[in-house]
Amino acid sequence: MNPKRYLPILQWLPGYGRATLTSDLLAAVIVTVMLIPQSLAYAMLAGLPPEVGLYASIAPLVIYAVFGTSRTLAVGPVAVVSLMTAAAVGQIAPQGTPEYLGAALVLALMSGLILTLMGVARLGFLANFLSHPVISGFITASGLIIAASQLKHVLGVEASGHNLLELLVGLAGSLGQVSAPTLVIGLSVLVFLYAARRWLKPGLRRAGVPDRPADMLTKAAPILAVAVTTLATWGFGLDAQGVAVVGSVPAGLPPLTLPGFDSGLWSQLFVAALLISIVGFVESVSVGQTLAAKRRQRIDPDQELVGLGTSNIAASLTGGMPVTGGFARSVVNFDAGAETPAAGAFTAVGIGVAAMLLTPLIAYLPIATLAATIIVAVLSLVDLAAIKRTWAYSRGDFAAMLATIIVTLVVGVESGIMAGVGLSLALHLYRTSRPHSAVVGRVPGSEHFRNVQRHDVETDDRLAILRVDESLYFANARYLEDTVMELAARQPGLEHIVLACQAVNVIDASALESLEAINARLKDAEVRLHLAEVKGPVMDRLQHTDFCHEMTGQVFLSTYDAWQELRGESDGSLSRRCAELQMAPLR
């Protein structure tokens, strides 16, 4: 057992030097500035008090630095996971209650435990259940829902809803109560952030600012918006004129919290915790892998599960909320020159200082500003081009993507992702449930066999040779039964069926049962079943089965051997009974 594998911090800490320290510190300052408004905003999106977002950006970062394998990933609250948190916790208790806060902690703890256990059991492959079109569709739909859910803050009205339709109907019904000063602030920030994204960086570049600083300055636009609108609200007393503000936020380091252990609550939140874990893991791993590859580094997905899991456990013990590796912040961290996870730990210190010292200053921060920040951030997640691209490339993948989008928008986030996963699995099973197979005949004068429908080959009415081009397992076992029995029903004079198995790498228990059923049914129909070209490992397993003893026919090394023997052109030395093969395995 290699401790460096399970404690990745040991890989970089011993060689940590002054140059790396300087790079990491600089990156930490830049990420901290970016993270403050983002953390406040995502806490609000999850329906939690703003300080929870800050708390969730402290301890998890330190823990990830110990257990995570990505050198540059920045963990913390992210948009999609915050939306999923709001959806899950909202079913337990109303926002603003202690129960709501407590349920968010339980969700973070459960998600942390699930991720850690998956990592220890090396179950990272489970993330493969989420195909790219499903993830892409889910993120697009989530982005639309998040944007719609924040519009009320920009308009300064009350409205609620769990899906896009409800949200839009709620907004339409409350347009009469729009607060003009709130709308002015919200729209100004929206326009400013959009303009900064669109024109600031090119403008700075043209003004001679190098690429990276220009990028950093652009990414700092939200903090500028926060500062200006907070000052304006305070200076002009806008909060008295109907502009909702964050209000008093307790100053200080994160509290120690112990999530509740109510089994009813745990079982209610289990599915949500599982989905949040998997979605968060997939997002985090994609970001981590992309960044690692740029420097020819590697991340270990199973250890990443442990890193994210322990980070979430840390979040749950320090008054936080579910966290994962975020795309935007990790890219900023990387571009700012972070070299080790120590940058994350320094960021945690920065956020900690903010939590202690800056919270009194944000009492006048308008909620509309945070909402506008969120809207601009999530609309960049909406990828309509991906929908078009998927339609053009594959109708099946498109169907899975569309189902995910529609169900997410119309029903909700959990149902949406489950619909997508269910449909992509069903489509995959459908594709592989009809494996390619071909009746083959002999190329005259040779030992080669080819598809009878494509080539002019020699056949025999008493003998059918079926070449199966895929491993046999439960999804296609029944199809094999159908194919063979149809063959037998079609050719009345048939005496022998040979399955040519050169492409069969695995025969699972379902396929074995099917072979037994085929053998028994062919026996009733007075047709014998033979095998040819069975691979070594497959034959090893078959030898200890009832099928091997009950098989009416023989096992041949090659299809040509079967052809010769079953047409009576050989002396019987080319075949063996399956049950007699124990001592002499095939190649």
Place this chain on the structure above:
Amino acid sequence: MNPKRYLPILQWLPGYGRATLTSDLLAAVIVTVMLIPQSLAYAMLAGLPPEVGLYASIAPLVIYAVFGTSRTLAVGPVAVVSLMTAAAVGQIAPQGTPEYLGAALVLALMSGLILTLMGVARLGFLANFLSHPVISGFITASGLIIAASQLKHVLGVEASGHNLLELLVGLAGSLGQVSAPTLVIGLSVLVFLYAARRWLKPGLRRAGVPDRPADMLTKAAPILAVAVTTLATWGFGLDAQGVAVVGSVPAGLPPLTLPGFDSGLWSQLFVAALLISIVGFVESVSVGQTLAAKRRQRIDPDQELVGLGTSNIAASLTGGMPVTGGFARSVVNFDAGAETPAAGAFTAVGIGVAAMLLTPLIAYLPIATLAATIIVAVLSLVDLAAIKRTWAYSRGDFAAMLATIIVTLVVGVESGIMAGVGLSLALHLYRTSRPHSAVVGRVPGSEHFRNVQRHDVETDDRLAILRVDESLYFANARYLEDTVMELAARQPGLEHIVLACQAVNVIDASALESLEAINARLKDAEVRLHLAEVKGPVMDRLQHTDFCHEMTGQVFLSTYDAWQELRGESDGSLSRRCAELQMAPLR
């Protein structure tokens, strides 16, 4: 559109003659005799009044004769589906209430609609989700639960429970109230039926009775037990001494019933209806296929869905319960010489006559007799040898089977089957998520390439050739990314990576995204990505993608072409840019 395909009755009715009529009539008489006690018993198992079992054996049989494709399948209430019905309906209302009865009708209707729609949409392949080990484990566990649930009737005590543990605890707690006369009747029937199964047929054979009549007589043992115990109870007035009896059963043909359309009830029952549909379909199709094969006939699984679906709809409209093709009764029907589904229609007439005339006679039928009939029938479903066999053959399949058994016994039937399906899918994805791939090198002096780990081959530090031995789709897309990036990270001087795709039949949208990610990451790492031996249909799709335009490398007809060109041993004529291939597709 061929009407014979959608109305299979047209295939046999026009040629129906006197000889077939005689065979079918004889089979119908035998099946009717067998079906009367079975229908009463399975209705009781489902928690429904006994006449419901008879009703469910009338209209569905007639409808199946019109729409079903098996010549000999006998539909009606079966043990496992009855158990699932009891579990589902028991969550809606207590047994004996009109709501319970109504929910059973809704369940039959929903199951019928689901099956019919699946048939029309040709979704029979969905049954492939249920692997053989999962079905086998589920049926074994169901058999144990059913047997345990019937023990209370044999003992004459009150007890209830939804899983094996609860059932056994309930029984143990009520042993003090055992009714002696009930126990005597129950045990006698158990012993008699067991003995009949075990010794009657061999005994009759030794006494010179031919095989088939001997079998028929054995199968008629339950009706004898019913007759004798009913007479005894009536004669000795045992019902006054604590023997529970069926009581008065209304005489007459099935009533016309209209299941309720309460959306709350429908959504509560949906999952149960879906599972009942799929389990029933799988059971029915296995029986149908086995019997069809014996006479070299075929059944059409998608049309079978329609046949079973319309049968269930008929059951729901005539006071019945969910039905499917049963194993025991279909075998009896087949062995008794049934030649067409007309035998089923004649059986329906027989059961109809019984419902009109015999119901007054069964008022004194002891419930213990029915319970004993069920126990002997379902214990034959318990297949412990299959568990051992699966363990020996495949640990993965065994895990899925064991999970199904344990969850079914401990939690319940629906959870059990879902656990099994979930685990077998997960195991399948796990298997295929790590496809075989090999770094290959050139066999010196040849154009062949082999695995570098197994053969002594020529390699080049600037060039890595990876042969992928499986289609690329969402479950293995991430693994491909890992494999390629690990290769790039391991070989520092690398300039080119070639993916040799001779075994790749499909690249789905997820795998395409992975190829794009691989291409982009390799570009960051200054390694070019090339493809070789791409199959025609795969290349056709790739040509219209962004990947094709962004690919840093080339497309080669053969691996050897790539080897020559990338080592600078050729004049550049062997490769083409992906985007230039539109006009000249590869083979």
